[in-house]
Amino acid sequence: FNTEGLKLEYPFFVNTNEQEYAEAKALRYRIKHRSSLD
């Protein structure tokens, strides 16, 4: 892959943007920690 002069500032969106993220963030979810190792 090309490594030329890419600058990363946070948050850094890939394939999306602030607005689309805000919409996804508005949807709730619940993930619990796994109870044991795979």
Place this chain on the structure above:
Amino acid sequence: FNTEGLKLEYPFFVNTNEQEYAEAKALRYRIKHRSSLD
């Protein structure tokens, strides 16, 4: 280090226990994401 028959169940406390953790958890904190890479 000794690798014999250790079983890990979550949450797994090291140097502490449920009660002490609950006390620490009750203290509030605020950590924001770093704004740039070190």
Place this chain on the structure above:
Amino acid sequence: MTTNAREITYAFLNTYYQRMNADPLKIHHLYSATAELTHINYQCEFDDNLEVMPTIKITGKENISKFYARYAKKVKTLRVKIDSCDFQFTGANNTSILILTLGEMFWLGTPSYKFCQTFVLVPTATNPKIFDVCNDMIYFPPDRAE
């Protein structure tokens, strides 16, 4: 050298997540022949009531290729928000790069899930400026509503 590693890290993350979107059938080219991948188990339907984001462990470039091809349609809708990344040198002669990144990801119509992902990039034998992914491991921590 450190500046280099940082640029490689940034470029890799950008390429990796962009390719999910742009061309899932070519993602496996980023991996080494014996790479290990712990990824979202796309076989499971994930709905809003998901309590554990299912993951699956896959070994070897060929199996990784099949995996991404099989779920290409879903993979293509991946969106990523990177909140942090850090790196260290690792491996033989400290020429490999260990990456730790955190952020959120979502797919078309899904909520946004926090994730934590670690990679090991290894320089290829033929060209030390070209890196292969030899490890790719993701974990989805529980929501704030624990």
Place this chain on the structure above:
Amino acid sequence: MTTNAREITYAFLNTYYQRMNADPLKIHHLYSATAELTHINYQCEFDDNLEVMPTIKITGKENISKFYARYAKKVKTLRVKIDSCDFQFTGANNTSILILTLGEMFWLGTPSYKFCQTFVLVPTATNPKIFDVCNDMIYFPPDRAE
């Protein structure tokens, strides 16, 4: 082999965090000569209004030894809650182990901070059953009150 790696991972995490508490002056024995460490920067006082948990990058067993020795008093009060860990094989011949663990840590009198930590364990040249830590990288994600 996988069972082995799991046992090694469990045993390592237990030993590593216990030793912080029991004997900070001996923690550096777990690391390889050229290990890289990204750890809490104990030089900074961390108070309740901390917005960023300060970290510091240290290279080499000798510097790591000095670091833990200097902050031994604080290190000794570390408490850890592990919520998850996962591992993959990595490195030459896939004999090294890459670990990704998440949980919370706190010190005497401090709040509990979420953390995400990754390690690479490499078998020693003389005994493939003995592992050295060659990478240790921690990150503290923001609180839920973002």
